[in-house]
Amino acid sequence: xxxxxxxxxxxxxxxxxxxxxxxVHILYFGQKENCDYCDDxxxxxxxxxxxxxxxxxxxxxxxxxxxxxxNYNVDKAPGIVIAAKDGDVVSDFGVRFAxxxxxxxxxxxxxxxLLVSGRDSGLSQETRDFLKELTEPVLLQVFVTPT
Amino acid sequence: MVxxxxxxxxxxxxxxxxxxVSGVPQTTINDGAANVVGAIPESNxxxxxxxxxxx
Numbered sequence: 001x002x003x004x005x006x007x008x009x010x011x012x013x014x015x016x017x018x019x020x021x022x023x024v025h026i027l028y029f030g031q032k033e034n035c036d037y038c039d040d041x042x043x044x045x046x047x048x049x050x051x052x053x054x055x056x057x058x059x060x061x062x063x064x065x066x067x068x069x070x071n072y073n074v075d076k077a078p079g080i081v082i083a084a085k086d087g088d089v090v091s092d093f094g095v096r097f098a099x100x101x102x103x104x105x106x107x108x109x110x111x112x113x114l115l116v117s118g119r120d121s122g123l124s125q126e127t128r129d130f131l132k133e134l135t136e137p138v139l140l141q142v143f144v145t146p147t
Numbered sequence: 148m149v150x151x152x153x154x155x156x157x158x159x160x161x162x163x164x165x166x167x168v169s170g171v172p173q174t175t176i177n178d179g180a181a182n183v184v185g186a187i188p189e190s191n192x193x194x195x196x197x198x199x200x201x202x
């Protein structure tokens with residue numbers, strides 16, 4: 001099968017991943033039917049994960065692994081969770097992608113991986129203080145188009 | 148407590164039309180409690196969250 005990422009892009013990602021400190025675990029949720037971009041999304045993640053030994057990937061199916069999907073609050077395919085991994089412990093940082101991260105969103109994917117690897121949101125103290133006091137969940141959905 | 152999801156608007160059109168997505172990026176908070184079109188700086192996001200959560 002032809003690769004989605006060419007050698008130049010792989011080199012760029014290698015450079016971007018070079019300063020990565022901590023490990024990142026990606027959970028991918030596909031679906032067998034009515035998912036035009038599932039195969040490409042899965043292949044894209046497999047190619048990205050192969051670039052760094054600090055990255056791991058688990059492939060799930062939205063229907064067959066409904067319990068895992070529910071646990072991570074994933075209800076769309078392709079669905080991607082970018083989580084932290086320390087030893088065998090996977091920590092959910094709440095970062096999700098619904099749909100294939102192609103085009104400009106591929107940059108977002110790489111940046112999210114780096115952000116989770118750094119274990120630091122980069123948010124201001126004021127924002128952190130507010131979020132610490134939250135008593136109800138917050139769901140942010142950022143609608144984007146891949147171009 | 149916080150989940151942030153990038154949603155591909157073309158792929159999930161039902162959701163896009165539910166929240167009347169007309170321009171991207173659009174940030175929808177808590178199922179439409181707030182909708183912000185365009186890039187949203189952290190301070191604005193914080194203000195929106197404070198506004199919604201105090202209701």
